[in-house]
Amino acid sequence: MxxxxxxxxxxxxxxxxxxxxxAAIAAHEAGARTAIVCKSLLGKxxxxxxxxxxxxxxxxxxxEDNWQVHFRDTMRGGKMLxxxxxxxxxxxxxxxRVWELEExxxxxDRTKEGKISQRDFGGHRYARLAHVGDRTGLEMIRTLxxxxxxxxxxxxxxxxxxxxxGESGSGGRGDRVSGAFAxxxxxxxxxxxxxxxxxxxxxxxxxxxxxxxxxxxxxxxGHAMALWAGASLLNMEFVQFHPTGMVxxxxxxxxxxxxxxxxxxxxxxxxxxxxxxxxxxxxxxKAETADNEAEADAWYDDHKNNRxxxxxxxxxxxxxxxxxxxxxxxxxxxxxxxLDIATRRSAEDIxxxxxxxxxxxxxxxxxxxxxxxxxVAPTCHYVMGGIEVDADTEAATVSGLYxxxxxxxxxxxxxxxxxxSLSDLLVFGKRAGESAAGYVAxxxxxxxxxxxxxxxxxxxALAPFANPxxxxxxxxxxDLQEHMQSLVGIxxxxxxxxxxLKEIERLKERARNVSVKGSGRSYNPGWHTxxxxxxxxxVSECIARAALTRTESRGGHTRDDYPATDPEWGKVNLVITxxxxxxxVDRKPLPQMPDxxxxxxxxxx
Amino acid sequence: MGHQQSMRVWRGDASGGDFRSYSVxxxxxxxxxxxxxxxxxxxxxxxxxxxNCKAGKCGSCSAEINGKPALMCMTRLSTFEPTETVTxxxxxxxxxxxxxxxxxxxxxxxxxxVPAFAPPHSNADGSFRMQQVDVERGQEFRKCIECFLCQxxxxxxxxxxxxxxxxxxxxxxxxxxxxxxxxxDTLDRRRMAQEDEGxxxxxxTKCCSEVCPEGIHxxxxxxxxxxxxxVDTKYDPxxxxxxxxxxxxxxxxGPGGGSGPSPIKRPGQxxxxxxxxxxxxxASGATATPTFAPAPPRAPTAVDKVASTxxxxxxxxxxxxxxxxxxxxxxxxGAAVGVGFLAWAIxxxxxx
Ligand SMILES: Cc1cc2nc3c(=O)[nH]c(=O)nc-3n(C[C@H](O)[C@H](O)[C@H](O)COP(=O)(O)OP(=O)(O)OC[C@H]3O[C@@H](n4cnc5c(N)ncnc54)[C@H](O)[C@@H]3O)c2cc1C
Ligand code: SF4
Ligand code: SF4
Ligand code: FES
Numbered sequence: 001m002x003x004x005x006x007x008x009x010x011x012x013x014x015x016x017x018x019x020x021x022x023a024a025i026a027a028h029e030a031g032a033r034t035a036i037v038c039k040s041l042l043g044k045x046x047x048x049x050x051x052x053x054x055x056x057x058x059x060x061x062x063x064e065d066n067w068q069v070h071f072r073d074t075m076r077g078g079k080m081l082x083x084x085x086x087x088x089x090x091x092x093x094x095x096x097r098v099w100e101l102e103e104x105x106x107x108x109d110r111t112k113e114g115k116i117s118q119r120d121f122g123g124h125r126y127a128r129l130a131h132v133g134d135r136t137g138l139e140m141i142r143t144l145x146x147x148x149x150x151x152x153x154x155x156x157x158x159x160x161x162x163x164x165x166g167e168s169g170s171g172g173r174g175d176r177v178s179g180a181f182a183x184x185x186x187x188x189x190x191x192x193x194x195x196x197x198x199x200x201x202x203x204x205x206x207x208x209x210x211x212x213x214x215x216x217x218x219x220x221x222g223h224a225m226a227l228w229a230g231a232s233l234l235n236m237e238f239v240q241f242h243p244t245g246m247v248x249x250x251x252x253x254x255x256x257x258x259x260x261x262x263x264x265x266x267x268x269x270x271x272x273x274x275x276x277x278x279x280x281x282x283x284x285x286k287a288e289t290a291d292n293e294a295e296a297d298a299w300y301d302d303h304k305n306n307r308x309x310x311x312x313x314x315x316x317x318x319x320x321x322x323x324x325x326x327x328x329x330x331x332x333x334x335x336x337x338x339l340d341i342a343t344r345r346s347a348e349d350i351x352x353x354x355x356x357x358x359x360x361x362x363x364x365x366x367x368x369x370x371x372x373x374x375x376v377a378p379t380c381h382y383v384m385g386g387i388e389v390d391a392d393t394e395a396a397t398v399s400g401l402y403x404x405x406x407x408x409x410x411x412x413x414x415x416x417x418x419x420x421s422l423s424d425l426l427v428f429g430k431r432a433g434e435s436a437a438g439y440v441a442x443x444x445x446x447x448x449x450x451x452x453x454x455x456x457x458x459x460x461a462l463a464p465f466a467n468p469x470x471x472x473x474x475x476x477x478x479d480l481q482e483h484m485q486s487l488v489g490i491x492x493x494x495x496x497x498x499x500x501l502k503e504i505e506r507l508k509e510r511a512r513n514v515s516v517k518g519s520g521r522s523y524n525p526g527w528h529t530x531x532x533x534x535x536x537x538x539v540s541e542c543i544a545r546a547a548l549t550r551t552e553s554r555g556g557h558t559r560d561d562y563p564a565t566d567p568e569w570g571k572v573n574l575v576i577t578x579x580x581x582x583x584x585v586d587r588k589p590l591p592q593m594p595d596x597x598x599x600x601x602x603x604x605x
Numbered sequence: 606m607g608h609q610q611s612m613r614v615w616r617g618d619a620s621g622g623d624f625r626s627y628s629v630x631x632x633x634x635x636x637x638x639x640x641x642x643x644x645x646x647x648x649x650x651x652x653x654x655x656x657n658c659k660a661g662k663c664g665s666c667s668a669e670i671n672g673k674p675a676l677m678c679m680t681r682l683s684t685f686e687p688t689e690t691v692t693x694x695x696x697x698x699x700x701x702x703x704x705x706x707x708x709x710x711x712x713x714x715x716x717x718x719v720p721a722f723a724p725p726h727s728n729a730d731g732s733f734r735m736q737q738v739d740v741e742r743g744q745e746f747r748k749c750i751e752c753f754l755c756q757x758x759x760x761x762x763x764x765x766x767x768x769x770x771x772x773x774x775x776x777x778x779x780x781x782x783x784x785x786x787x788x789x790d791t792l793d794r795r796r797m798a799q800e801d802e803g804x805x806x807x808x809x810t811k812c813c814s815e816v817c818p819e820g821i822h823x824x825x826x827x828x829x830x831x832x833x834x835x836v837d838t839k840y841d842p843x844x845x846x847x848x849x850x851x852x853x854x855x856x857x858x859g860p861g862g863g864s865g866p867s868p869i870k871r872p873g874q875x876x877x878x879x880x881x882x883x884x885x886x887x888a889s890g891a892t893a894t895p896t897f898a899p900a901p902p903r904a905p906t907a908v909d910k911v912a913s914t915x916x917x918x919x920x921x922x923x924x925x926x927x928x929x930x931x932x933x934x935x936x937x938x939g940a941a942v943g944v945g946f947l948a949w950a951i952x953x954x955x956x957x
Contacts, residue, residue, distance in 0.1 A: 099728045103728040109737065154868045154870055157713075186702050215658060251634050360661070365634075517650050
């Protein structure tokens with residue numbers, strides 16, 4: 001019955017992006033027998049696509065920078081909903097984590113003194129992002145991958161985890177996790193991992209939207225599996241729409257244009273040629289934002305005597321502004337606005353500092369960005385919501401389960417600042433790996449895998465083959481994406497969210513009738529898509545439900561029917577749990593920030 | 606602006622297969638990968654293909670398009686005549702898993718053989734200093750997205766499975782070059798590249814550089830300088846006086862180090878005999894003792910640096926063992942692909 005290929009480990013890390021690799025390295029170094037499992041080949045996770053940089057207050061360019069300033073920027077960017085302790089640890093530990101990458105072979109761009117260079121990004125007071133041109137994520141993932149391989153950590157690639165396993169046949173619910181169930185993409189055969197600690201590092205959920213910078217991997221597997229195993233999800237309503245995605249040609253719609261374009265001097269204009277961001281400076285950021293072009297332009301060279309350009313406001317603000325301009329009929333020919341770097345920097349500078357953007361537009365859009373403006377519009381990019389974890393250990397609410405990276409919640413509040421993800425992966429990856437190893441070392445007994453859980457997981461995975469139904473998994477997925485895009489997108493309304501929830505119910509029914517055609521279990525993407533649908537539907541429902549509950553606008557959650565930010569809502573997180581397929585949304589007070597940190601927000605800047 | 610695109614896609618697996626013809630509606634601006642995705646969604650749900658970023662950043666979607674090794678996500682359909690049939694086949698140098706997906710384990714095994722960056726001291730305080738001009742040379746090679754198109758194209762292994770154990774391929778020559786050019790690396794990697802990794806097999810045809818989607822000058826900036834430095838080493842009196850000529854077992858840098866059981870797991874390699882879960886009892890990690898078997902890697906010292914340059918033919922044992930687990934190249938894709946590639950290669954040579 002359940003005699004599938006099986007492996008024993010102390011710690012199994014699900015995901016080989018920046019957070020998973022860093023966690024695995026830490027767990028291994030702490031003495032745990034560790035395995036990494038990932039859906040794609042090693043080195044292909046989302047982290048590879050990150051462009052702009054890693055935020056860390058090293059003070060290489062602006063000696064005034066320090067962790068307190070970074071902490072403050074992060075909290076304000078997240079509209080104060082961030083878990084303060086995570087934001088603090090993140091700001092304090094990010095520099096060491098970046099230096100460590102250098103020790104493992106990363107080659108960052110340099111300052112004149114030979115230190116790691118740092119660039120400007122939205123919401124960061126000082127130039128703070130360590131970078132390598134605009135391919136920072138590639139540098140980071142390759143460095144960590146090479147480190148992990150050098151340490152000899154076991155890697156199971158193209159191997160997809162579908163369920164967490166528990167001790168008593170309830171999939172981890174109410175007891176400790178004891179392992180995880182997976183299939184090999186190559187053969188379709190099953191594997192059980194027996195491990196007392198599982199670290200979820202599975203990334204985000206962006207595949208549930210039509211216009212997205214995310215890939216097929218972002219079906220929210222980690223979010224959903226944690227929920228099914230009894231863990232709680234935090235603030236799932238907060239989804240970041242990056243202001244600048246490509247809009248033309250249709251095949252690249254949603255593809256990311258890095259914020260570095262604006263960090264390097266690029267500006268946004270509408271069809272009248274106007275730099276419209278000056279019309280959208282919110283009260284909250286007025287004091288620190290330039291209100292005229294002369295000051296904004298002077299800021300690039302002199303941060304001290306000038307305020308920052310409004311193009312570098314946090315992403316939620318810029319995305320909403322672009323959305324409004326397009327709605328008001330001042331958009332570009334293909335339904336975006338213009339992002340102009342050509343008139344602002346020399347062709348050589350653009351090619352040197354933004355090589356992959358140059359390449360991307362040239363190859364895919366027939367646009368030479370050294371000569372012409374880009375057309376841009378918001379694209380689904382990142383989920384702030386995620387698995388609820390303890391700030392210091394990244395432990396989820398189920399024993400033995402850990403979460404790190406984009407799949408975890410709390411760190412970024414209602415809106416993430418650019419560059420704060422890559423640093424998040426490193427800081428909390430290390431912490432998660434160490435605490436998971438510590439947890440296993442301290443266990444009096446190892447949890448046994450419940451055979452019933454394994455059997456249930458196997459049955460579930462094979463169900464689409466036996467299904468007499470006629471639904472095409474790709475068609476169900478496409479309909480889900482379209483509903484999420486139009487009803488749960490960047491601007492939301494109560495009645496539309498209600499419709500979305502009804503549609504999701506209908507899609508769940510259709511998903512039960514999905515059948516898989518074709519040549520069996522070996523590398524069959526139709527089957528993989530059918531299985532991915534379960535998680536996509538679960539996270540989509542979480543997002544819609546939380547969005548309906550939070551009757552205010554804040555960060556990555558904008559309600560047309562509740563446009564104001566409500567101080568009362570600023571005191572609570574929304575926590576989602578699941579029982580027998582039914583979601584429950586609860587309000588939970590935010591953890592209280594200690595006074596010494598509170599004082600950082602009283603200074604006027 | 607759209608049109609019906611006629612496509613020929615190789616469908617099959619390790620046991621064989623052949624071309625299937627399709628007609629698929631495509632839109633302006635689309636790339637080959639879009640057409641493949643539409644086929645998947647509407648006509649061939651089980652068509653196997655790898656992809657992630659759709660923007661030439663991850664190196665997943667490598668294939669041969671009308672014989673030319675290329676990324677599917679970066680090949681615009683507008684580069685062909687609307688009436689032209691676009692033929693897509695899997696990379697030829699690697700064993701087919703299914704349809705357009707190949708088993709690229711070879712490359713991950715080769716990656717293990719490269720000893721890691723060995724810095725002179727810790728950087729816990731951020732004390733490393735390097736100048737931009739000095740890092741730029743290495744940065745060019747670190748642009749590599751590991752699409753393995755160069756590996757697929759290199760004639761040394763493309764149709765010569767027997768060369769694989771001894772030849773790391775262009776992707777890994779530039780990895781050696783990168784580390785060799787790293788301002789702070791303390792290992793000498795020239796002999797390793799030459800003797801363990803088969804740099805000598807390369808006769809500088811530059812086919813690898815032609816196909817690199819990142820435009821890395823693999824041959825001119827990587828392989829040729831590395832070859833020159835290898836020659837320098839051979840006649841370097843310092844090395845001779847250190848007795849480097851003696852053949853020694855290659856030293857392992859890290860438990861990976863290119864030998865021993867591979868940490869890159871493949872289907873079915875797990876424990877076949879099931880240990881009962883219940884009998885697992887107290888965790889092996891219940892005490893503070895590490896449960897990981899191989900000794901933790903030693904920080905390489907200057908002595909290692911010298912020792913590791915002295916390698917021998919015997920050190921190939923590890924790689925040969927790896928090769929055994931590698932499947933043989935896929936003859937099943939058949940002559941058709943070979944002809945397409947040949948045509949592309951000839952066109953390319955004529956251009957020169
Ligand atoms: C185009 C783009 C540009 C970006 N630029 C920046 C930037 O400049 N700075 C910044 O800070 N952030 C940036 N981000 C965000 C950042 O890159 C991501 O948030 C981050 O890389 C996520 O890392 P991760 O480790 O959480 O997950 P990922 O890197 O996405 O890795 C997830 C891993 O989990 C695996 N996985 C998922 N599900 C399963 C499963 N069921 N079974 C097994 N394995 C599974 C996947 O295979 C993958 O290996 C960018 C994001 C995008 C898309
Ligand atoms: S230049 Fe060398 S490595 Fe490149 S394809 Fe030719 S023989 Fe192979
Ligand atoms: S060197 Fe170029 S062709 Fe070779 S794997 Fe890297 S990116 Fe691909
Ligand atoms: S899909 Fe990433 S390179 Fe083509």
